[in-house]
Amino acid sequence: MTEFVFGPYRLEVDVEATRAWYDRYGDATGGCxxxxxxxxxxxxxxxxxxxxEFLARLGLDLRRPGDASxxxxxxxxxxxxxxxxxxxxxxxxGEEPLLLAQGVKAWFATGQGPFLRDFPEPFFQCGLELTLPWVLAEPEP
Incomplete structure (x- = not known):
């Protein structure tokens, strides 16, 4: 386990176990x-x-979230x-999200549910709130 401190958040992460799960099961946006x-x-x-880079330190890939809403x-x-x-x-x-970059906030929490198959325990979540431009050639729905 590796300990990280980000502002008011303190976490202990098994970086290799996290990375290994996403390498095996992770699919950008859950395959949607x-x-x-x-x-x-x-x-x-x-x-x-x-x-x-922030996510990579934790064993996560920005392009491969467990869920994206x-x-x-x-x-x-x-x-x-x-x-x-x-x-x-x-x-x-922490009570407030971390500002990672302009328009990008991060937070950590527990209790978002173990909806991922065979995910190692114990676990917690990292979420982002961010604004992305529409980059597809097709019009927005």
Whole structure:
């Protein structure tokens, strides 16, 4: 286990177990092929590199969340809230999300449900709130 401190959050992560699960089972947006999920997969490349680097330290891939929800139009694009599970423990939870880059917030929590097949226990979640541009050639639904 590796301990991380990000602002008010303190976590203990089994980085290798997390990475191994996503390498085996992880599929960008859970395999959904809707326009919003395809746009997420394409548009995350427009984010500043520090967002992907933050997740990579934890054994996560920005392009392969366990779940990605599209929450509607906002200024500058579409609001998305991708979620990843991490093998380990959330030792201290913050009350406010972390600002990773302009328009990108991160948070950690427990209790989002063990909906991922064979995910190592104990576990907790990492979520992002971010705005992505519409980059697909097709019009927004």
């Amino acid at each position: 092929d809707c326009a919003y999920c395809r746009n997420f997969t394409a548009a995350v490349e427009t984010l500043p590199p520090e967002v992907g 599209e929450c509607g139009p906002v200024e500058g694009g579409r609001l998305y809230t991708p979620l990843w599970h991490l093998a380990g423990r959330l030792l201290e939870e």
